[in-house]
Amino acid sequence: MIELKINNQTVKVEEGTTVLKAAESLGITIPTMCYMDKTNHPSCMVCMVKDNKSGNMFPSCGMPASNGMDIICDDDEVIEARREALELLLSDHVGDCEAPCRLSCPAFMDIPQMNRLIADDKFDEALKLVKEDIALPLILGYICSAPCEGACRRKQVDNPVSICLLKRFVADVDIKSDSAYLPQKKSKSGKKVAIIGSGPAGLACAFHILKEGHECTVFDKNNKAGGSLLNVPDSELPKIDLQNEIDLISQLGAQFELNTTITPDDLETKLKSKFDAIIFAAGSIEESNIKEFNIEIGAKGIDTLEGTFATNIDKVFACGSALKPNKMAIRALAQGKDAAYSVNSFLAGNNPKETKRLFNSRFGKLTDSEIEEYKKESIPDNRVEPVKEKLHGFNKEEAILEAKRCLRCYCRKPKTCKLRIYADEYGANQKKYSFGERKQIQKYLQHKEVVYEPEKCIKCGLCVEITTNEKELTGLSYIGRGFTVKIDIPFNKELNEALTSTAKKCIEACPTGALAFKDGE
DSSP states (O other), X not given: OEEXXXXXXXXXXXTTOBHHHHHHHTTOOOOXXXXXXXXXXXXXXXXXXXXXXXXXXXXXXXXXXXXXXXXXXXXXXXXXXXXHHHHHHHHTOOOOSSOHHHHHOTTOOOHHHXXXXXXXXXXXXXXXXXXXXXXXXXXXXXXXXOHHHHHOGGGGTSSOOOHHHHHHHHHHHHHTSSSOOOOOOOOOOOOXXXXXXXXXXXXXHHHHHHHTTOEEEEEOSSSSSOGXXXXXXXXXXXXXXXXXXXHHHHHHTOEEEOSOOOOHHHIIIIIHHHOSEXXXXXXXXXXXXXXXXXXXTTBTBHHHHHHHOBOSSTTEEEOGGGTSOOOOHHHHHHHHHHHHHHHHHHHTTSXXXXXXXXXXXXXXXXXXXXXXXXXXXXXXXXXXXXXXXXXXXXXXXXXXXXHTTOOOOSOSOTTTOHHHHHHHHTTOOTXXXXXXXXXXXXXXXXXXXXXXXXXXXXXXXXXXXXXXXTTOSSOOEEESOGGGOEEEOGGGOXXXXXXXXXXXXXXXXXXXXXXXXXXXX
């Protein structure tokens, strides 16, 4: 047996055990990207550790443990070495973690997956996906200013995908069904939340608060719920659709106290004693009026308020136009969602929490050759215009056809890509070592289930090893030398010939989205 120290903990392991495995036996996690059991070819250098005696750094996945070693896994020098390794990998990585449309949506809705589900005639699934982020998809389908469409890559081909009409379509199909979808709520928490204002921010906040298992009462000075949405002409937002979607919030469990004006005395004598959290979301309560409630905008600075929506008064939060007038309904709705997330953290006994987004790789505008690559997964038709005009929206056939125009310009492994996960964890800078022209994106789509995008590959060689060990007739291999080396299909064969029985293993082993199932995770 060999005895060594890792992070000042003594451990005994069998001879031949790597430092990586020795650390694992102590419950110490070291990041790896190119490692797989029974392999020994460190290349990514993300698993670097330090010899405390000599100060030397080395990859833990390929170094056998030896007697008397004193290893450090998490000091500043080790962390910096891992960050630099990630930045070098990112410098050669061409791909978007998230599609531009999703990034431009204030509510961060998973637009590409919605498009895919609609294209596959899976409207129920599409609606459920949309409602993870958009509490009012029918309403927003009418009035959203559609920043997502402004960012759509399809613009470079002809016209952007009609994302808002597609979102409205699945919501309309659902609400006209015998049993409209209501998300499953978590177990009752016993907590009560008051929301002042029933506009898009307040309604969205109520929706997400209710999903977390809290009770919710919405107060509004008007005799109808809807806030600023009530002012939208019927020719732009039919009142019946507005009311139908508000009714769904009621069915989910929201209590509405209408014709009720909340005063500063009410805040102290009624709300704070009865409710565990209070959220100002009324568009008519702007900064000057909030100060009448002794609420200071940005008690710890505007960034703190915008991030957590907490105010200087305990239990009191503010979002939407209660902070500042906002003409974008989608932005108000997104703030309502994020405020609910922060309040939920507070109600669980933690600090109010800011919504954080994962690291996102971006490569910029498509070149002409890349447009042709992305068009492989789309259809050539121009934008579909509803036969019954925009106010009536799409019928089923129109919606499916329009959804098929999506270029699928997203990563298929956004939740499991190790490069993204570790880049986020270590705060990597994608641009640090990016010089000169980037590589041009290609898509290998000949396989029925698999897509291969070589420009996302970090050349770890795991797929090469798997296809070799599993005796694939063609398999994958290294092609070229030095800086031009890449993993490709030999003998001018196609992807469906390279991966006949090992596709699943190769995809699971691939640390990025280079190899992925066409339908995603």
